Amino acid sequence: MGKVLYKKKKEKDYPLVSIITVNYDHPEVTCDLIDSLNKITYPNIEIIVVDNNSPNDDPGIIKHRFPNIVFVQNPINYGFAAGNNFGIMRAKGKYVMLLNNDTVVSKDFLEPLIEKLEKNPDIGAVSPKIRFFHTPDTLQYAGYTPINYYTMRNFAVGYREVDKGQHDRDSETAYGHGAAIVVPMDVIKKIGLMSYIFFLYYEEADWCARIKKAGYRIFYVHNSLVYHKESISTGKLSPMKIYYLNRNRLVFMRRNISGKKFYIGIIYQLFVAIPKNAFKFLIKGKIKLFHAYYRAIGWHLKNTFSHEIHENPML
16 A cells, blocks of 8 residues: 555656657667666656667667667658657657767756756746756757847857866757757647657757747756767768758748848848858868758748748647
């Protein structure tokens, strides 16, 4: 009888959190994440791993090593946004956490995030403090500034600063971080899943914009800590990364900006920012990166009147 009462108390105090991570090759990196999740102090989680048809490395080792996880094997690479969406569709938790597979968590990272949400129903998303894994005293994220709708640039608060406690207070932020973000399931049911159109990059910024449009706030939670290895799957300055960053920067604009700001911003992107950055790669002889910029523009020319750009899939 005592055990039953304890179980009920535990479920009440610690609502179920569905932790979703997308794997694309590098299964050993995902296993490192799960190892760290198995050591956390929060007692009520489910771990959902979605493999996006890894072409080289066998993702089966993840399920073999951790048989208690929920493992979803996609037949093709649907992209980061869709991979997370498939995980959300399987989730049973009151809260959903999207966590990059190239992260490692601290033991007590989850309690502050859930406590923040439990005490503040007007908050629609929270993200932890994120430090770089390979330089563990250095910050990657302590919140985001708003995106400038003309230049489409924003900044991570604390980026590359040595963490001396200067950002040790919770603060409202423009966006959560896509590497580690918790959203209540009730919010997802209200605003929908991430848009499939993004495939990779900007999907979490767009999701956060929709969360705020629905009347919720977004917070950085200082006493939750995650370490990020960063860019394991796509690499730094790969043609794939350049293509999707620039394609989706314009997709974000088309979905979230209107009126005068949109037209000024699109002119700046098409005739100043993208040509300038592409030309830098051209003069350095990096032809594949140069072509990636113009394939991004070409995609928008082909999809000028596409209705799919503005669709929001619902749960």
